[in-house]
Amino acid sequence: MRTTRKLAQADLTVASSVDAGEQSVLFTGIRKSYGPAVVLDVDELALPFGQVVGLVGENGAGKSTMMGSMAGSVRPEDGSIRIAGQGLPLGDPLQAQELGVAMVSQEFPLVGQLSVAENLLLGRRASTHRVIVDRRAMNAAARGMLARVGLDVSPRRRVDSLSVAQRQLIELAKALGRSPHVLILDEPTSALGPAESQHVLELARKVAEEGGLVIFVGHRLNEVRDVSDRIVVMRNGRVVADLAPGEATEQRLVREMVGEELASAPPIGEPSSDGVVAFQADGLEAEGLGPLDLAVHAGEVLGIAGLMGSGRSRLLHVIMGARPSTGGQMRLGGRQYSPRSAADAVTAGIGLVPEDRKGQALLADAPIRWNVTLAALRRLAWHRLVIVGRTERRAGTEIVARARVRTRSIELPARSLSGGNQQRMIFGRWMAVRPKLLLLDEPTRGVDVGAKAEIYRLIEEERQEGMAILVVSSELEELFSICHRIIVLRRGRIAAELHRSEFSKERVIGAAAIEQGVA
Amino acid sequence: MTQPATADPEAPVPTDQLPASAAGARGATARVLGRLADSPEIGIILAVIAAFVVFTAINPLFSSVSELQDPLGIDLAGFGILAVGEALTIITGGIDLSVGSLTALFVVLSAWFNTTEHIPVFFTIVLTVGAGALWGLWHGFLITRLGIAPFVATLVTFIFAVGADEAIAPNPIPIHSSVFLAVTGNTVAKIPIAVLVFVVIAIAVWFFLERTYMGRQLYAIGGNREAARLAGIKIDRRVVLAYMISGACAGVVGIIEASRLTSGTADSVSGWELIAIASAVIGGVSLIGGQGRIIGVVAGAALLVVLRDGLVAVNVNAYYQSMVVGVVLLVALVTDRLRVKRLERTGSRRIARRAASDSPAGAAGKSP
Structure with missing residues (x-):
């Protein structure tokens, strides 16, 4: 060939x-x-x-x-x-x-509400008429494009009824359609x-x-x-x-x-209380994920490595109750745990620092104080209802100091902070709650080197206090320096589990990227 | 707890530090005034006062006690209560288009309860306000469970209720109960009861928004829904609550208007949902959600009421009123955008300074 x-x-x-x-x-x-x-x-x-x-x-x-x-x-x-x-x-x-130039990527997403044909021909004129859409001609053209990528779906179907794989092929058909x-x-x-x-x-x-x-x-x-x-x-x-x-x-x-x-790993302490399992998943399954088993101990940092689309963030979202699980069991602090919403997860003692700070974590126009007390507010409130200004300000100031957020005042809007400070502020939001299990999704994305080191220090401090921490990161150096163990995901399943002495990039990338077996 | 790095390079206002003694020298009154001067609502409040003065100058009767009681006071009660409820839904990032035609429906319904069905006034009020809350629950259900856009979910009610009030009362239902009529007819210390109701509701909603965790969560939902969800906020419940309060407010205004008209007349009010939305927006509530305060909403409603009744008092033709209101809305929006832009440009210096003097972190820095 x-x-x-x-x-x-x-x-x-x-x-x-x-x-x-x-x-x-x-x-x-x-x-x-x-x-x-x-x-x-x-x-x-x-x-x-x-x-x-x-x-x-x-x-x-x-x-x-x-x-x-x-x-x-x-x-x-x-x-x-x-x-x-x-x-x-x-x-x-x-x-x-x-x-x-045509590009197939996640950056130019399909329009879910439109049909396959409409998506394929979006932005192009399908008929000789200027205004009126000739559906028959459109569908015929779409069928030709679909055949080229070997996808057998009706051009009339709505795109959001298709699987991720089918959508991916439609993206490709769309790109190819531009010759x-x-x-x-x-x-x-x-x-x-x-x-x-x-x-x-x-x-x-x-x-x-x-x-x-x-x-x-x-x-x-x-x-x-x-x-x-x-x-x-x-x-x-x-x-x-x-x-x-x-x-x-x-x-x-x-x-x-x-x-x-060299992967330089600054020293981290050993998991303090070995044996106490903070969180455990058995045969956990969700769309595109699992079945997988994992356990995180109190005072342990467990890293999750894998390629984009390997199910890393998905796993965190399932644990957080933000995505439904379809099978298996979870236990938190020894108790059965089956969240139906993120609110359930927070109540049970889980926190998440999400991947997309702006889209999923930040109240950009609200004061820093609101941002840091957001998850703990009810607990801080008098009779779990009324916010007492002084209590909230004191808590906010204390968290901001502990999370090392540098600002002149906690009343400034959150968008006035630099990226690293914002990230520590979101971290502080959970320090105020003290969850049993903290989920970190790309905790240092888009922050500079100095800010990274400070975030690592916060993670280490919380770990020492007995928090169990699950970190997803695309940066292997990061996982190597802060984790006790790393599991590598491939296509939603655990492809390898590495202990600290076994950490090497070759091993992780090998397990994540090479189809046959573990390197 | 130490001062978080006053001399830090990352601090947004590194060069513009307040002298240590300045804040201490300012008295409490000065600080309140200063805070008011910095608040986004000040422009609207001044506009209300200015409009009031101008109308009084042209027609001195405008500020007479009877005029202040009715129409001014009662109009303010009606618009104000609707606007306060409306603001809650807008703060969550939604909107409630139904409040105007629901009010019209409740005008008829309350009269029907009281006169036709002989239900005592107290229970009439409970039933009407309860019906409003239930209707809000229905909106909340459509929005949170079925994922219908708030605009559409409440538009359905808007259209439905326009017809429903005529179906119930093809002819006006007279109200005879003196207790019912007292809602707008009687005064306490020269203040109509309806106005007192408005004051109580405004304070209650203010307290709910600014002093309870649920109110804060409404802002968070409107500010960044996904962030609110991942922080463990029960979004659906809060959103439902906002629409229930808004519906209940329509119930209260229905009672007030029925009392004022002394009958349940179909089509008694129209277009009030737009006045409620306009009041909220003029008062600084962002239609994107997550921003706005009750004091602004009340000021916005007051401005519209003063303009509306003032133009009548100085004999301006009715069709100019709407145009004036439109222009005011435009001016309010443009002014607010300009203010925000200026703040962004100057690095929110004033806010920063004020914040530094308010917060304990700043205070710790000042009195070592």
Whole structure:
């Protein structure tokens, strides 16, 4: 199979005997930073048409930022991108589309209330009439697009009645429908089963064979190796390796992704009261999750690693009662625990610092005081009803001091704080409640190094007080430095469990990304 | 508990520190005034006073006692009570379009209870207000259980109730009970009973919003629903409660209007839901939810009432009234946006300064 690919490529190169620069996507000096953090810094990278290029790297390595720059959803500060010799205006999604760039990712979601056909043809004219929608023509066009991705659903169905995998294929069909020159696939198979994944890989090959450039961002290394003509590895915003499939063994890829840096683990104390199980799940199941067993002890920090879509956040949401479980049992502090809502979870003694601070945690316009007392307010209230100003202010001030939130006053709106301070404030919201089990979802996302260290210190302090802590993080260094144990999830199940002495990036990434067995 | 890092580089107002003695020198009265001057409601309160003075200057009778009692006082009671209930639903990020036509329905219903069914006044009131609360419960059910948008759920009632009051009372039902008529006819210390009812309700709702944990949770729900949910707030119950209070307020206003009209007349009020919403918005309640205070809502209602009755008192043609109210609403909204923008631009310096002098953290910094 590989030989035929090579042939097709050779044909293409011969057929279009144009200057090589005209036949590629060229990145020059592309830079993007958020505040002080440089997330993308690529001096030069040329990706010729007619190839599938695999793009791999850890979370936060800059892959999505680079792809976003090409699709126009991210605007780099500096540099240029040329597509087949034509300059691409930066940060302009429409221009990118016109130059033939199509991207499949979670960033351009489907409209759930519309039908499959409407979604596929959204923004395009399906009929010759200007105003009136010709449903028959639309559905026929949609059927053709669906057939291409091998998806057998009626074009009339509402998108929100479809499974995640089906939606993913519709995204792909939508992108292919634009007959793109450059097709960016950002983890297109993360939600798919093996057969569907295979089909997507074949489609990617086909687009490349027809002369297009396919950029395949993937976490499952075996898939990436299978489909790609070359593999680009990114780390810390830079391109660190550009490998042919022959040299790109999984071990090599993991090494390039991880880099030479040492996982420096500042000392953490041992779990204080060994043996006391704070939280336990047996055969826990939910949509796309489990069955899985796990136990967290009082005074223990348990890390959860895994790729995007492996069920990490989902697990936390099931424990928090924010998503229904479909099977299995949970026990909290020795007692049967079956939450039907987040309110049940909080009452039972569980807290969550969610992943999306702005969307899921922050009352941005409300004073800091409101933010920190939010979950504990009823307990602070006189007769569990009336808020006594002095009591609340005292509690608020104390929590703010303990959580090391730096502010002149707890009456300032929460949005006046920096990201790290906001995160500590949300952490403080739970310190005020003192739950038995604290769930942390990406606790240091988007905060700088100094703020990270302070958050680690807070975690360690609460742990010493006997709190059980469950941390989801995409940063392995983070898990290594604060966790006693790590479980690795893959497709909703536990793929590996590592104790502190066994921590290594190779092991975690191996378990998370490589399909066959544990490394 | 120490002062959380007054000299910290991350502090939003690092260079603009208040001299240590300044705050101490300010008296309590000055502080209250200062706080009022900083409050977003001050503009509306001044506007009410200004409008009142202007109308009195043109027609001195406008501020006579009888005029103040009725129509001014009773109008304020009606609009004010509706606006206060409405504000609760808006603060949760919803809206209640039904209060106007529900009021019209309850005008008829209360007269029917009392006159046709011979139910004593006390029980008439209980039944009417209870019906309002039940209706709010129904709205809450539609919104939280079935996920129907508040706008639509209450719009259904709005349309239904417009017809229902005529169905119950094709002809006006006269009210004979002197106790019923006393609600608007009698005064205590020259204040009509309806106005006292309004004052009690406004204070109760203020207390609920600002001094109970449930009120705070309403703000949190409107401010960031997902955050509120993940913090363990029982969102559905709180939202239902807001609509129940709003419905009950419509019941109270129905009684007041029936008493004033001395009969249960269909189509007695119309468009009052818009006045209630406008009062809330003029008073600083954000339609996005999560923001607004009762003092502002009351001031907003007062402004609309003074304008409405004032324009009548100075013989302005009726159709100009609506236009004036529209312009006032626009001015209030624009002024508020400008104020917010200015605050954002200047880094909320004044708020910061005030906050630093109010909070114990700031106080600790000042008197070592």
